[in-house]
Ligand SMILES: Nc1ncnc2c1ncn2[C@@H]1O[C@H](COP(=O)(O)OP(=O)(O)OP(=O)(O)O)[C@@H](O)[C@H]1O
């Protein structure tokens with residue numbers, strides 16, 4: 206069997222295919238009614254707890270921090286947690302605990318276990334972030350056949366039983382716990398065409414939670430004259446309360462203020478949430494998603510009215526506030542649909558995973574996925590004071606695509622050549638440096654042309670090749686990511702996860 210995993214900022218969901226070829230969710234091994242695993246972990250000495258188990262335990266382990274929102278740190282090389290022995294845990298390593306938990310659930314649930322998996326990533330993830338997810342799978346001993354973008358997976362699932370969408374232009378609007386992603390797709394038979402992508406990296410349910418958290422802190426200060434304590438338990442509880450109140454505000458049928466008594470340690474105080482103030486701030490966040498939608502359409506020379514359907518997925522999308530915002534925007538000819546907002550990504554990933562397996566299930570439909578590059582990809586000579594970007598690959602180019610650039614090198618003047626690899630939407634605003642290609646040392650003594658070839662693969666990751674353009678021979682190079690104090694070391698992180706007891710079963 207194969208597994209599709211939606212590794213979300215807030216929730217992780219896994220799905221597999223039933224005999225009739227339709228995707229089903231994998232339940233938690235401790236509770237068959239629960240099909241969602243919170244993307245959190247708790248580490249206590251040599252034991253780790255992931256998902257629902259960690260959620261149930263945090264009140265009894267008040268000095269332990271719940272490690273959450275680790276998905277936000279993919280690609281940063283910053284540790285997300287330090288354990289009691291001061292070991293640094295990286296986002297990949299914590300993610301691998303959640304993946305292991307889901308994998309264990311699948312092994313218990315599926316009669317023949319599972320063989321391979323597909324994990325989803327946000328469509329706007331850059332190369333480093335995508336490779337972090339692949340690394341997390343490796344740390345969890347998950348055999349990965351592919352990664353696929355979250356809205357694309359959702360589109361596959363949506364398209365699998367909506368045959369009539371052929372030739373329509375569909376906007377998949379994925380507003381989740383930590384990220385906002387959008388994808389424009391068309392479908393024709395079994396072929397799914399992704400025509401453009403966009404998104405906002407750190408924009409999700411968490412930003413809505415933060416509005417409520419801020420208001421709670423203010424009310425606490427008003428009541429007691431000092432700042433809210435910063436201990437772990439208060440932090441964990443505050444996050445939970447804020448999320449609950451946020452959902453109440455977002456889903457209110459009629460605008461109304463909410464008052465709640467909140468306990469912090471032995472102190473109780475009344476916090477009040479004014480609907481209008483909350484809604485105004487929350488709407489500003491939704492407007493940011495609208496700006497990304499417009500930017501994406503503009504990049505194709507299209508307008509909002511060119512879209513036939515808007516499919517809302519992700520937990521934040523399932524709120525009334527977001528729905529009503531878009532309801533006002535869609536015209537009479539356009540459709541606004543909810544489509545299993547919490548599970549369609551995992552189910553689409555399972556369909557995609559199955560399309561790779563050569564099992565003999567006749568019900569499995571082959572999938573022909575055509576996609577485009579998410580970002581512009583360019584190179585910058587590291588010592589160029591003007592920092593001029595040589596654009597190699599345009600965004601929205603059909604994948605896979607490769608392109609190359611040559612640079613004149615004089616080995617007598619320089620032992621190494623450093624070239625930065627970057628991805629961006631707008632060269633004036635958001636150039637993201639992925640790392641430095643350090644080519645050399647060179648064996649030649651005379652001038653030659655060095656050729657850097659960059660490939661953007663179907664899964665959105667980038668491959669690099671460096672050659673001598675004159676004789677075609679490969680040149681040695683190293684790809685150096687951002688240096689940091691705490692270096693991520695695969696072997697060391699792997700031994701940490703392999704030597705921890707993941708206690709997820711009663
Ligand atoms: N009715 C609701 N109103 C507002 N927010 C909601 C509602 N239901 C769920 N959410 C929020 O949705 C978020 C979780 O959504 P989801 O499970 O789609 O995210 P995720 O897949 O984990 O994250 P991402 O896709 O961004 O990595 C949480 O922030 C949760 O509070």
Ligand SMILES: [Mg+2]
Nearest residue numbers: 213355381519
């Ligand atoms: Mg999601």
